[in-house]
Amino acid sequence: MLTPEMLPRLQQLLADADLDGWLLYDFRGTNAIASGLLGFDGLVSRRVFALIPREGLPIGIAHAIEPGPWAQWPKAWPLRTYSGWRALESEVASLVQGKRVAMEYSPGDAIPYLDRVPAGVLEMVRAAGATVVCSGDLVSQIYATWTPDQLLSHERAAERIMHIAHGAIAYAGDMVALGTPVAEHELQARILEAFERAGLETHHGPDVAASENAANPHYMPSAASPRLIQRGDTLLIDLWAREKNGGVYADQTWMASMGAPTERVVTVWEAVRDARDAALSLLQSRITAGLPVRGGEADDAARAVIEARGFGPQFWHRTGHSIDSRELHGSGPQIDNLESRDDRLLIPGVGFSIEPGIYLPGELGVRSEVNAYVAEDSLLVTPGDVQRDLIVV
């Protein structure tokens, strides 16, 4: 959230980028970046703007009916109020006329996560006499980065969910051995109970998918169509959780085999694992050398491995997503040159998942997922123990 304490750093970034300001816009929660920075709790039902200028105090534009969302706006910062559209348009014009401002606008929708301003609003701002550029670098620096405390919270969550995943896999194996195999949704419920005991929370999931069900990367088990995890199955567990009270998510995927895996499963697993490691190697070498690196490049590196193994068309999602300080699927740089063209730099302080996968409909799905955080001159990967081989139980 924007605070007086962070204003000098933000204004330095604006000066460095030759920007006159950052113009935030939200309406009915369509711009999570703006509502996060403005500390809004819940949707705003009327249009709001805020300008963070290169010099001087930020200025908010609130609707008269709705002062509530601005409760956290610093008292020292001006907050103007409008009722009608004429007043709104002239307030906006008074803020941005002749200025070069950043907004959550991505030309051609290259990065949909950054393309949050409706076309008509951009026209209004341009008609007010502003030049609008993409706020992507500001979003990375100011919105997406983790604090040192948040990194520690993420690391704790990562260790805990790793142990929870291992425990779940061992349990599924035990149940097979006992002749009383557990259903996917039952294992899911056990994992949720383990989150609770570990002081973790999640908004959804986890995914527990046997063999052919794992070929749908967004599969969710359900009691309505139970699927037992049995001998011969491959088991995918994708789980994500964070410490309560504002932790940063950890998000991992683990692969197991109920009994010895077939050669084909091992081949697919090794392609996925090596793709994951190719992305991590590229990132590590660039970051330790102090060279710039972008999420799209890491996506290309992972994808090249899977394509070389002949599974290119079966890897149909990005290599990873931003994990920002608020959201599991964050607004920072994505590890993606497939679904979108993310050319944002992976700057110190951002975190993300690396999770290539291969999906063979009707047969099998394999994914391996770790998280990474860009430190000043190194890449921190969580959990500490990255999966090397299929866990055979």
Add this chain to the structure above:
Amino acid sequence: MLTPEMLPRLQQLLADADLDGWLLYDFRGTNAIASGLLGFDGLVSRRVFALIPREGLPIGIAHAIEPGPWAQWPKAWPLRTYSGWRALESEVASLVQGKRVAMEYSPGDAIPYLDRVPAGVLEMVRAAGATVVCSGDLVSQIYATWTPDQLLSHERAAERIMHIAHGAIAYAGDMVALGTPVAEHELQARILEAFERAGLETHHGPDVAASENAANPHYMPSAASPRLIQRGDTLLIDLWAREKNGGVYADQTWMASMGAPTERVVTVWEAVRDARDAALSLLQSRITAGLPVRGGEADDAARAVIEARGFGPQFWHRTGHSIDSRELHGSGPQIDNLESRDDRLLIPGVGFSIEPGIYLPGELGVRSEVNAYVAEDSLLVTPGDVQRDLIVV
């Protein structure tokens, strides 16, 4: 939701408007109109499009990772799948090149409720060779209108919440008389219990606000700062609910006085009441005469009364909001020429609130709210008994 049964009517509308198609876009729930028409349940995490062409079958464009949201897409309608941005852009181009299509785009953000397509997406569609116009009239016709069954459900809900409001006011009066005045939030809880008994549901509220608290139109009572409703208070109750299982909301505001009202309160009440009735009269006369009428005109009519009584600056919101078949604050025509420039026609089948208000910070807030539905040649107003005078208890 779009169905094969409604396709002929929609395609006739497209032909009448000289459009080649309606291009729907959604991403992460930013376009409620598109997700409602496509029958999506929950957010889509990847970009999706659907073209409803003037002739032939609708065509959806889904992401490979996410077939789930398309569960209700008719089997007979093509559903294409993409993974990468190049494929997405070429699919979009193949659908719209050289065509004139409607999207949820409102030039200059004149109607923010219709401005749901990010600027970068509009650029992508234009770069694909399309001419894009505002889908407003289609949204009114296809998305916002109520079915006859929905009208009946709304009418039932309207009668029930009227009785619940009357009962709550009587109870507050009884408690004052007994010397055990009820707090706002306690009365709110009683209303919610009454909704439950009446088979109604709501997502929020109701608002119960005494005297000075009602000067904030978005006030919500709370146990954390209890406010007793006492002799001499003015009481505002704004309540909204619908029948469970898909009813259309009814939304009303009632005003009461705990004991005889002051002359000033009566003056303010009469200004509000007469503003409400001026809007209703304008609508009734136009609609029964078969003449076109727009939401902004009804807003002007209500506002003129309040301005003439000297309270213009204290009426700082639109006169009313769309109530569509899904949402209390709907995407159909708004009764608004203050906050936005809504020039959409109020066509048969749309419903909305009429709710002028006067807000005197620190002192008093007064609002009166009814709902209206445009029938073929008449305006139906709910509830049957519109409040004429302050309810004195």
